[in-house]
Amino acid sequence: MFRNILYAVLLGVSMAACLSQNDNETEGAEAPTLKDMPADADGAVEAPLLPEPANFVVEKGHVGDVRIGMPVEAMRQDVPMGMVIADTTLTQEGQQSTAYRLYPEGDAQGLLIEQTCAAEVCRVWRITVESPDYKTPKGIRVGSTYSEVQQAYPISSVTFEEGNLVAVAEDAGMSFILDTSQLEASKLSSFTAATLPPATLVESILVY
Structure with a gap:
């Protein structure tokens, strides 16, 4: 009888050890490791592709390689490395039109590109910069203040x-859409280049 009891105890310990080992294996399978990430031929983990810095420069007539007046088909066929282009639909004055969003992979913001079409050819009409990652050669970006804009460009x-x-900023070929959330609604239509509060923030940049 003592032998049977001893056997039962040993069997219980063995089963508990097996269950513990299975739990550890399950937990280990759920945790991502470097082995699960894409690797090149040498076994090194591949880093995500990053767009070239030149793609984030906002200048007169263009943002990066996207230029006002260029064929939309050419823009769609030459998407910069590390960036994504997607169709979208805008509604303006009750009319719907096709536009395009160009943004870095993994980012929700970038450029909104509008088109104009004639003779079955569509061309880039204007570009709205919606992300603070883009900036002008003078350092103006989404989030800059109106005072900084005034110092950089004649308004x-x-x-x-x-x-x-x-x-x-007509000479620069840009307009700066401003954040009105901190301004009195009754005064919005009366502001001038001289009276607009200098701390007003840039919400987006329009290139045309």
Whole structure:
């Protein structure tokens, strides 16, 4: 009888050890490791492709390689490394039109590209910069203040149209759409280039 009891105890210990080992194996399988990530021929883990810095430069007539007036088909066929292009639909004055979003892989913001079409050829009409990753050669980006914009570019006018407060830098070929959340709604239509509060932030940049 004593032998039977001893056998039962040893069997219980053995089963507990097996269950513990199975639990450890399951936990280990759930945790990602470098072995699970894509690797090149030498076994090194592949880093994600990053767009070239030149793609984030905002200048008169273009943002990176996307230029005003270029054929849309050419733009779609020459997407920069590390970036994604996707179709979208805009509704303006009750009319729907096709536009395009160009952004770095893994990022939700980038460029909104509008087109104009004639004779069955569509061309880039204007570009809206929506991400702070893009900036002008003078350092202006989404999130810059109106004061910084004034120091970098002559502002020809400030207008309030279709719900947007816009500072126009005509010589630079850009308009700066401004954040109105901290401004009095009753004063939006009366602001001028001289009276707009200097701390007002840039919400997006329009290149045309």
